[in-house]
Amino acid sequence: MNLRRAATRPGSLAATAALLLSFSCTTVGPDYAPPAAAVAAGWREQADPALAPEPPDLNAWWLYLEDPVLNGLIERALRQGLDLREALARVHEARALRGVAAADRFPTLDAVLSYERRGESENTTLGQFLPDSGLYTAGFDAAWEIDLWGRVRRSVEAADADLEAGIEDTRDVAVTVAAETARNYIELRGFQKRLAIARSNVGLQEQTLALVAARYESGLVGERDVAQAASNLESTRARVPALEVGLRAAENRLAVLLALAPGALAAELAETRPIPVPPLELAVGVPADLLRRRADVRRAERVLAAETARVGVAEGDLYPRLSLIGSLGLQSEDLSDLAHSGSEFFHFGPSLRWNLFDRERLHGRVEAQDARREQALLRWERAVLTALEEAENAMTAFLREQLRRRSLRAASDQARLAVDLSQSQYTEGITDFQAVLDSERALAQLEDDLAQSDAAIATSAVALYKALGGGWEHMHGSGYARSMESAR
Numbered sequence: 001m002n003l004r005r006a007a008t009r010p011g012s013l014a015a016t017a018a019l020l021l022s023f024s025c026t027t028v029g030p031d032y033a034p035p036a037a038a039v040a041a042g043w044r045e046q047a048d049p050a051l052a053p054e055p056p057d058l059n060a061w062w063l064y065l066e067d068p069v070l071n072g073l074i075e076r077a078l079r080q081g082l083d084l085r086e087a088l089a090r091v092h093e094a095r096a097l098r099g100v101a102a103a104d105r106f107p108t109l110d111a112v113l114s115y116e117r118r119g120e121s122e123n124t125t126l127g128q129f130l131p132d133s134g135l136y137t138a139g140f141d142a143a144w145e146i147d148l149w150g151r152v153r154r155s156v157e158a159a160d161a162d163l164e165a166g167i168e169d170t171r172d173v174a175v176t177v178a179a180e181t182a183r184n185y186i187e188l189r190g191f192q193k194r195l196a197i198a199r200s201n202v203g204l205q206e207q208t209l210a211l212v213a214a215r216y217e218s219g220l221v222g223e224r225d226v227a228q229a230a231s232n233l234e235s236t237r238a239r240v241p242a243l244e245v246g247l248r249a250a251e252n253r254l255a256v257l258l259a260l261a262p263g264a265l266a267a268e269l270a271e272t273r274p275i276p277v278p279p280l281e282l283a284v285g286v287p288a289d290l291l292r293r294r295a296d297v298r299r300a301e302r303v304l305a306a307e308t309a310r311v312g313v314a315e316g317d318l319y320p321r322l323s324l325i326g327s328l329g330l331q332s333e334d335l336s337d338l339a340h341s342g343s344e345f346f347h348f349g350p351s352l353r354w355n356l357f358d359r360e361r362l363h364g365r366v367e368a369q370d371a372r373r374e375q376a377l378l379r380w381e382r383a384v385l386t387a388l389e390e391a392e393n394a395m396t397a398f399l400r401e402q403l404r405r406r407s408l409r410a411a412s413d414q415a416r417l418a419v420d421l422s423q424s425q426y427t428e429g430i431t432d433f434q435a436v437l438d439s440e441r442a443l444a445q446l447e448d449d450l451a452q453s454d455a456a457i458a459t460s461a462v463a464l465y466k467a468l469g470g471g472w473e474h475m476h477g478s479g480y481a482r483s484m485e486s487a488r
Contacts, residue, residue: 027150029312058470139329151316168299190455278461
């Protein structure tokens, strides 16, 4: 057989294929359009001067807290944290699956090398005349599905959206990691301050106990005053172990966020430092900016795009699939003749498959996928509302906690004055010891509340930065960003 001559025969088939390709502009399934959210023009708390309407610069919001130790911890958490590395691995997975989907657009080519031994039954007419024989085959098999209805195009479209959703998910993880690192660091510094306050009050109450004991020895007061002073001291001292537990837990959590063993940061964080202080005024922009910036909202939108494209993939199964298949190679019963002229063979032609008797199942799959698309839309709407809720709550907490702190500061100053006055009056015999106890207890509680309020203000500022969706832009230009780009 002359392959050169034979190869010219399927010209009509090639023309047919070209004609079929002209129909491939058809794409089944709904075309995706990003959803739109109706949001208010401003925030509920926007009238407060502490919240500026300017677009916020949140690339590295933690720098506003002006704590170099915190800056270093966040940088390390974003570089080596396990949560972010896992999210990045999911992006690489999505990229690989996108390549799998895109490969369906191209022909497949398989190399074939086989030997087959044939023998017919001797109890048949054919077997009585044909001896056993062997067949050597070497060549290539090719197949190419013509994407007439856009099923493959929709599949690639879904895979592209999945990859983009994975990237947004990684950005959302980065925002969370930065915020969690800052929150636990603030908590650690808060426990350090509360421990210092508790120990200071223990010292103050030890002095009071010594004073009461001396007056008891002099016969100026009864034994009850000594017992009350000792009880007050031990009650304050009992707070110390609980605060140490909280301090150690925050320290261990920071280590795990940095992919380190618990206790690895003990020496680094042993020095007591003040609680970070956020700026008095924060830029918050407008709600529409928030929805464009929040990575979780962007991810939900990309998931919706993927599920919409998969409706087209499911609908594509309702239509016939046309493939061009062919083989080219050499065949011979004798291995020595395989490379000789005349051993060539080929076959080429279209193949049409259409599932005509399982329509109910296929329609059910389309309906199920359309329901998944509807679920994705609802998840996007929930993500939008949750983002707005978190931002509003964080603004309210930031503003109200500052009002609370001002009152606590004033109350603490007055409590300190009350302690000094009650001790003087008790020494002079003007008042009883109960006044001293009450003023010392009030001072200890107010100073602890004030330290917690300082930490709460910083934590609410971090929550606001996180709710505004800031932090992931900082990764551009870093090693993290290069990994992200390589995953596209």
